[in-house]
Amino acid sequence: MDLLSRKYVIEVVCVVGALGPVRYGEIESAFGEVSTSTLSTRLDELTDAGLLMRERYAEIPPRVEYDLTDEGTELCELLKPLLRWVENRDDTEG
Amino acid sequence: MDLLSRKYVIEVVCVVGALGPVRYGEIESAFGEVSTSTLSTRLDELTDAGLLMRERYAEIPPRVEYDLTDEGTELCELLKPLLRWVENRDDTEG
DNA sequence: CGGTATCCAAAGTGATACTG
DNA sequence: CAGTATCACTTTGGATACCG
Numbered sequence: 001m002d003l004l005s006r007k008y009v010i011e012v013v014c015v016v017g018a019l020g021p022v023r024y025g026e027i028e029s030a031f032g033e034v035s036t037s038t039l040s041t042r043l044d045e046l047t048d049a050g051l052l053m054r055e056r057y058a059e060i061p062p063r064v065e066y067d068l069t070d071e072g073t074e075l076c077e078l079l080k081p082l083l084r085w086v087e088n089r090d091d092t093e094g
Numbered sequence: 095m096d097l098l099s100r101k102y103v104i105e106v107v108c109v110v111g112a113l114g115p116v117r118y119g120e121i122e123s124a125f126g127e128v129s130t131s132t133l134s135t136r137l138d139e140l141t142d143a144g145l146l147m148r149e150r151y152a153e154i155p156p157r158v159e160y161d162l163t164d165e166g167t168e169l170c171e172l173l174k175p176l177l178r179w180v181e182n183r184d185d186t187e188g
Numbered sequence: 189c190g191g192t193a194t195c196c197a198a199a200g201t202g203a204t205a206c207t208g
Numbered sequence: 209c210a211g212t213a214t215c216a217c218t219t220t221g222g223a224t225a226c227c228g
Contacts, residue, residue, distance in 0.1 A: 117189085117190090118189075118190055118191075119189070119190075122190095130190090130191070130192090131191095131192080131193090131194095134190085134191060134192075137191095150190095154189095155189045155190085156189050156190060156191090157189075157190085158189080158190060158191085
């Protein structure tokens with residue numbers, strides 16, 4: 001699956017994994033620099049791929065929460081060490 | 095590093111890791127469907143990032159071998175389970 | 189054999205505005 | 209709040225031809 005090669009995908013999976021059930025706005029804040037459309041698309045793709053679940057609450061104001069599915073959790077476990085390694089490397093070379 | 099998000103990068107790292115010192119043509123064959131320019135660029139980026147080493151032999155005909163650096167090997171170890179998971183998943187859903 | 193240079197098409201991404 | 213729709217820009221990837 002080259003979905004992994006989409007921008008922010010790895011980070012999104014890890015962010016959702018770390019923040020548990022998390023709202024759209026929180027994910028957006030966690031990045032700070034991603035357009036609504038891109039993040040929305042990514043969330044959609046991940047949900048579609050069975051990696052994320054979207055829970056929609058019929059409230060006012062509306063609330064939507066994202067969380068990892070079992071498969072998403074599996075992937076997240078694989079991704080975390082990768083992300084740590086990359087960040088560690090960035091520090092070292094910067 | 096979003097180099098990881100480039101097409102074929104994960105696969106290239108794993109292929110080089112699996113085939114040991116490997117020649118350009120062999121890598122190309124391992125994919126079968128990647129243009130010279132793209133593969134060449136990828137190899138270049140990875141070498142530049144310190145993940146690959148390029149050994150050039152002054153022979154006729156020319157021979158060039160690629161291999162993982164220590165860091166490349168580290169990354170490869172992180173990537174392998176990921177790749178296996180993805181392939182396994184593809185099988186299941188296909 | 190092992191690339192590089194060039195040009196082109198396609199896809200991805202972002203900004204913005206608007207809806208429920 | 210949580211998106212969707214639209215549109216233009218930027219980046220990527222592919223094909224081809226040529227060089228060492």
